[in-house]
Amino acid sequence: MPRSILTLPATLYLIIFFIAPVALVAWYSFGYKPGIFGFHDNSRxxxxxxxxxxxxxxVGTFEHTLRIAGIATGIALLVGLPFAYFLAVKASPRAKAALLGLVLVPFWCNFLIRTLGWELILSPNATLSNVLQNLGLTTGPLNVMFTATAVQIGVVYNYLPLMILPLYVAFERLDPALREASKDLGANRFRTLTQVTLPLAMPGIAAGALLVFVPLMGDYITATVLGGAKGNMVGILVASWFEAGSNWALGSAEAVLLILAILGVVAAAGIAAVVLRSALRRRRRVTLVQPQDRARLRLEVGSGELRSPGRYDRLLERTGEWALRIWPVFVYLFLFLPIGYIVVYSFNNGRLFLSWAGFGLNGYRSALTDPQVLSSVATSFKAAAGAAIFATVLGSLAGLSLARHTGRWSKFFVVLLALVMVTPEIMMAISELPWFVSLGVDHHLSIFNNGIVRLILSHSLFSTAVVAFIVRARMSGVDETLEDAAADLYAPPIRRFFQITLPLMLPAVVAGALMAFTLSLDDVILSSFVSVEGETPWPVYVFSAVRSGLRPEVASMATMMLLVTLLVMGLAALVLRRGTGSSLRAMQGIAGGR
Structure with a gap:
């Protein structure tokens, strides 16, 4: 059978639960709201x-959202570039894995909880406000909460890791010989950075910008928590028509306009990047330096003239080296400060989350005895485990096929996966809701009325694409020598897969499964739309509690879930370490059996 057949399960799944729901929403956008109690009508x-x-x-709300998303993407890029460069190029090889793992830790703390951590930091009566007043840096309490500044801080914080990861991959893959060759030819550090390193890292920069900008355009959770009345974003407006407004036709029209506008902005940015890159290439000037002059001379930035390196140049280079090493400290402090506040406030004995009333364990006792909290956490873990298994199986098979088969079908499938990844989550949410209602109610397929099934199917959409690309990247760099050798030794296909191919792709499979589990456990928007009464997941419980008043047990449960996730990650790392070399041992076993 052709190897492209491995993409068939994922293709059918994405067509049924992504293409069809989006098409249904587009169809609803041409209808109207039939009376007060109706949702939609497409008879006219x-x-x-x-x-x-x-x-x-x-239009006005979209412009406001676009401004927030554009500024946040730019800030995340400026913050993430030197940080990712340090991790990939300057950090010790032994410490790279640990330092990169620390970047992912905020993802394992609930999205809403870590956003609420900024409310603890930025509140007028918080510790930061008191410190600034005592130092004389402010004349009164810190008035940042429920402003555009608070929203900007929150969105940069929540999406910064999504910028750092692709930048790290791009810098880590660069050949160090290219940078050394640039320096040997007389270029200084700045010119090497702008004309060698950054152009080669452009794919990572583009991927990071997309991963931050697209989901941020559909996010309204951060704006709701930190912005208050000034945090209105287009996602809130679109969601309101499907929830409080009960006007699915108008909500569908706004959703279609949103995704078209996002695609237009992304296309315009891509064209601008191509034009800018072409302009920079035309301005490049190369000046060869004689070997005897390379140690003495440097290229002056912006020109082709040669001059001796002065004291100012050496001071500038040393300052840049120190800044590059100090910058990660501030980034880690920024990433972990809200989580530290959450952990501290999990020991709050007060009745309200934001009001400290002394150290104690009342929050943990309440969290472990409250049936609603335990039920919501259990629902989230069930859905996350199911979504991880479902997305890992479909995505791994598809990723393996993409790495081993590059025909026309693979191009179509890559486009399909890309569409899933660039579609805002709010668009997925509002398309899944009427689709599940149509399948479960109109077509009497009762399985789609089950809350866990809905959560698994909807959470797996984005995760399947993520797993497929991770496995594809892993297997594209692995040749088929071991698999061919096993075939030459008469190992049947099933044995070759489980003893050779699967161990080779195991790191990517485990990474994809953990990512799928984390994304599902942390999903707020999709869960808010597709969950049913009696099976409320943890993020929806927290979001509803934000509006009615949070209690300390929320922070306590979030802290315990963070510890459990860290334990799972440690076990996964141990499994991967023990699995090193398993393919070679399998080959030895096959050869011995032969």
Whole structure:
């Protein structure tokens, strides 16, 4: 059978639970709301809902959201570039894995909980406000909460790791010989950075910008928690028509306009990047330096003239080296400060989360005895485990096929995966809700009325694409020598897969499974739309508690879940370490059996 057949399960799944729901939403956008109690009616088709959306608050809200997302993406890039460069190039090889793992730790603390950590930091009566007043840096309490500044800080914090990871991969893959060759030819550090390192890292920069910008355009959780009335974003507006407004036609029209606008912005940015890159290439000037002059001379930045390195140049280089080593300290402090506050406040004996009333364990006792908390956590773990298994199986098979088969079908499938990854989560959420209602109610498929099934299927959409790309990247760098050798030794296909191929792809499979588990456990928007009564996941419970008043047991349970996740990660690392060399041992076993 052709190896492209391995993409068939994932293709069918994405067509049924991604393409069809999005098409259904697009169909609803041409309808109308039938009366007060109706949701939608497509008996009369028109573009009226699009005209209504463009004539309402949608355009202004989209511009506000675009400004927040654009600024946050730019700040994340400026913060993440030197940090990722240090991890990939300057950090000790032994410490790289641990330092990179620390970047991922915030992902293992609930999205809402770590956002609430910033409320503890930025509140007028918080420790930071008191310290600034005592130092005389402010004349009064810190008035940052419920402003655009608070929202900007929150979104940069929540999405910064998504920028750092692809940048790290891009810098880590660069050949050090290219940088050394640039220096040997007389280029200084700045020119090597701008004309060698950054151009070669452009794929990572583009990937990081997409991973931050696209989900941020659909995010409204951060703005709701930290921005208050000033945190209105387009995701809130679109979601309101499917929840409180009960106008699925208008909400669908705004959702379609949102995704078209995002694709337009991304396309415009891509064209601008191509034009800028071409302009920079035309301006490049190469000046060869004689071997006897290379130790004495440097290329002056911005020109082709040669001059001796002065005291200022050496001071600038040393300052840059020190700054590059100090910068990660501030980034880690930024990443862990809200989590530290959450851990401390998990021992709060007060009745309210934000009001400290002394150290104690009342929050942990309540968290371990409250049936609603335990039920929501159990629901989240069930859904996360199911989504991880489902997405890992589909994504691993698809990723293996993409790495081993590069035909026309693989190009179509890559486009399909890319569409899943660039679609805002709010668009997925509002498309999954009517689709599950249609399958479960209109077509009497009762399985789609089950809350756990809904959560698993919806959470697996993005995760399947992530796992597929991770496995593809892993297996693209592994040749088929061991697999061919096993075939030459008459090992059947099933044995070759489980004893040779699977151990080779195991690190990527485990990484993808952990990512899928974490994404599902932390999902708020999709869970809010597709969950059913009686099976409320943990993020939805926390989000509802934000509106009614948080209690310390929320922080206590989040701390315990963080510890459990860290334990699982440690066990996974141990399994991967023990699995090193298993393919070679399997080959020896096959040869011995032969």
């Amino acid at each position: 088709l028109s573009f009226d809902r699009y005209r209504e959306a463009l004539g309402g608050p949608f």
